[in-house]
Amino acid sequence: MSALSNRSLRTWLHGLPAVDQVGAEARAAALGTRSIKTTSKAWAIDTAISMIDLTTLEGSDTPGKVRNLCAKAMLPDRADPSTPRVAAICVYNDMVTVAREALGDSGINVAAVTTAFPSGRASLPVKLLDTQDAVTAGADEIDMVIDRGAFLSGDYRTVFDQIAAVKEVCRSNPDRADAHLKVILETGELATYDNVRRASWLAMLAGADFIKTSTGKISPAATLPVILVMLEAVRDWRGLTGAMVGVKPAGGIRTTKDAVKHLVTVNETAGPDWLTPQWFRFGASSLLTDLLLQRQKLRTGAYSGSDYVTED
Amino acid sequence: MARVDVRKTYKLYIGGKFPRSESGRSYAVVSQGRSQSFLANAAQGSRKDVRDAVVAARGAFAGWSGATAYNRGQVLYRVAEVLEGRREQFVADVIASEGVTRPRAERLVDAAIDRWVWYAGWPDKLAQVLGNLNPVAGPYFNLSAPEPTGVVGILAPQRSSLLGLISVIAPAIVSGNTVVVLTSEDRPLPAVTLSEVLATSDVPGGVVNIVTGRTAELAPWLASHHDVNAIDLTGAANAADVDWAALEASAAGTVKRVLRPAGDGPDAVEPDFAPAPSLRRMRAFLETKTVWHPKGT
Numbered sequence: 001m002s003a004l005s006n007r008s009l010r011t012w013l014h015g016l017p018a019v020d021q022v023g024a025e026a027r028a029a030a031l032g033t034r035s036i037k038t039t040s041k042a043w044a045i046d047t048a049i050s051m052i053d054l055t056t057l058e059g060s061d062t063p064g065k066v067r068n069l070c071a072k073a074m075l076p077d078r079a080d081p082s083t084p085r086v087a088a089i090c091v092y093n094d095m096v097t098v099a100r101e102a103l104g105d106s107g108i109n110v111a112a113v114t115t116a117f118p119s120g121r122a123s124l125p126v127k128l129l130d131t132q133d134a135v136t137a138g139a140d141e142i143d144m145v146i147d148r149g150a151f152l153s154g155d156y157r158t159v160f161d162q163i164a165a166v167k168e169v170c171r172s173n174p175d176r177a178d179a180h181l182k183v184i185l186e187t188g189e190l191a192t193y194d195n196v197r198r199a200s201w202l203a204m205l206a207g208a209d210f211i212k213t214s215t216g217k218i219s220p221a222a223t224l225p226v227i228l229v230m231l232e233a234v235r236d237w238r239g240l241t242g243a244m245v246g247v248k249p250a251g252g253i254r255t256t257k258d259a260v261k262h263l264v265t266v267n268e269t270a271g272p273d274w275l276t277p278q279w280f281r282f283g284a285s286s287l288l289t290d291l292l293l294q295r296q297k298l299r300t301g302a303y304s305g306s307d308y309v310t311e312d
Numbered sequence: 313m314a315r316v317d318v319r320k321t322y323k324l325y326i327g328g329k330f331p332r333s334e335s336g337r338s339y340a341v342v343s344q345g346r347s348q349s350f351l352a353n354a355a356q357g358s359r360k361d362v363r364d365a366v367v368a369a370r371g372a373f374a375g376w377s378g379a380t381a382y383n384r385g386q387v388l389y390r391v392a393e394v395l396e397g398r399r400e401q402f403v404a405d406v407i408a409s410e411g412v413t414r415p416r417a418e419r420l421v422d423a424a425i426d427r428w429v430w431y432a433g434w435p436d437k438l439a440q441v442l443g444n445l446n447p448v449a450g451p452y453f454n455l456s457a458p459e460p461t462g463v464v465g466i467l468a469p470q471r472s473s474l475l476g477l478i479s480v481i482a483p484a485i486v487s488g489n490t491v492v493v494l495t496s497e498d499r500p501l502p503a504v505t506l507s508e509v510l511a512t513s514d515v516p517g518g519v520v521n522i523v524t525g526r527t528a529e530l531a532p533w534l535a536s537h538h539d540v541n542a543i544d545l546t547g548a549a550n551a552a553d554v555d556w557a558a559l560e561a562s563a564a565g566t567v568k569r570v571l572r573p574a575g576d577g578p579d580a581v582e583p584d585f586a587p588a589p590s591l592r593r594m595r596a597f598l599e600t601k602t603v604w605h606p607k608g609t
Contacts, residue, residue, distance in 0.1 A: 303363050305370065305539020
């Protein structure tokens with residue numbers, strides 16, 4: 001670690017092959033045109049539901065709202081208990097206790113956003129304490145934001161060190177398994193696909209278990225070409241090290257069609273090994289509603305409506 | 313030099329926009345009467361277009377039903393103004409679509425515009441006519457007031473392509489409902505022109521959604537749709553391969569309000585739209601809300 005300097009990181013990251021912007025966008029658009037029907041669609045819908053990190057990250061979150069969300073996570077469609085459960089609940093760290101209590105031993109994880117989410121503008125000790133709070137309260141997964149200011153000014157070492165330090169904190173609860181670390185790149189602020197690729201590699205080098213596109217507070221959030229670039233990064237990382245890293249698009253994915261496009265892209269880019277909740281997640285809230293409506297349509301043969309699903 | 317024909321390929325009207333059919337299909341519309349000449353290509357809507365239209369109608373419902381009755385009246389009157397400006401086009405559409413003479417077509421168009429004006433006067437009067445202060449044996453004001461049903465699916469009349477069309481759309485939206493209209497299968501052109509009128513007037517997008525295509529293909533999806541609150545089966549009469557009783561049975565699955573076609577069973581007939589209308593069509597898509605309010609103290 002001590003040999004790792006900003007300069008060596010910079011040399012290495014800037015040595016990564018540049019992203020062909022036109023090619024990446026064309027490839028993503030082409031993958032988005034695949035037609036997924038009938039049994040494949042049913043599989044895709046169920047898989048997508050099981051991959052959701054059901055998210056509420058509002059200043060107005062109340063314990064009641066979080067408990068509601070947990071109830072929805074455990075039983076997404078009251079009319080059909082065969083509906084799969086979502087993967088996790090994603091909340092601010094002060095709501096972790098509430099969510100943990102509401103979810104009990106359902107097997108649904110609690111993810112907490114930390115490190116001065118969403119801006120990430122705080123000193124390292126504050127970020128670590130923020131994370132420590134969530135880990136102590138029983139969070140299974142930590143969604144941290146990188147310091148985009150440091151990244152954009154070329155201070156890769158700072159970004160690296162912060163991720164590594166947060167990773168250490170994730171391992172600090174002796175009573176529980178290590179919390180999974182998801183690193184939010186906030187690709188909407190990174191400006192170029194080259195930066196997305198560099199940030200992905202930087203996060204993986206520093207020990208990320210997951211790389212996540214966005215906070216959901218910035219537009220554009222998760223776009224398909226960005227996901228494509230990130231999936232290429234985790235694929236190449238596996239080729240290099242043998243280890244798998246997960247990917248989580250978040251923000252802006254609202255319809256079943258969007259979700260299916262993402263699943264197609266995962267399958268065609270990283271491979272089918274990533275098509276499980278362990279390695280691919282959707283950060284979303286309204287997406288679940290649309291998936292349930294589509295699921296009801298497949299089950300009953302008639303189009304469903306918002307009166308037949310719970311509103312958040 | 314002979315001018316090259318400007319051939320038209322129309323699109324759907326959903327959510328205030330003119331999208332192509334998701335299916336990419338279209339069908340040729342021919343004139344009625346002896347010549348059967350080509351008029352235009354109309355979009356052949358699919359079930360997914362119907363779905364999108366219902367989503368648009370649902371999205372527009374809160375705003376339209378929440379607008380003041382006075383405002384809805386103004387907006388509808390503005391539509392009549394634009395209709396009047398397009399009078400000549402409607403006359404041509406009706407001649408081609410219904411195979412009638414020009415004087416007859418002019419009378420039909422005038423009647424249609426007059427009818428729209430008539431309905432435009434109703435939004436702020438419905439509550440007075442259909443609402444009530446009910447006498448009750450207790451110290452309460454007991455008030456009943458009509459409220460819109462919600463999203464209304466409309467099978468537009470197959471034959472009366474403009475007067476009939478307006479006579480089914482206007483009464484549904486007067487009270488604040490939003491509608492998804494399946495046009496006459498063989499005579500959709502006046503409906504297409506009406507969508508251009510609506511798009512250039514002040515009616516918010518999504519309040520009226522117009523889908524052209526095969527009635528028998530699309531109507532079952534509208535009838536079974538869980539997010540449609542009422543269905544007007546007027547256009548089931550004279551429609552090819554449409555069994556309105558089956559549609560009503562399907563609509564019962566979600567307890568929709570159903571306005572049956574005129575006539576009995578399989579002999580459903582299209583009503584004569586010429587006589588002055590009653591409150592019937594407006595009343596068909598209303599719910600009555602009754603409120604008990606304590607008196608005194």
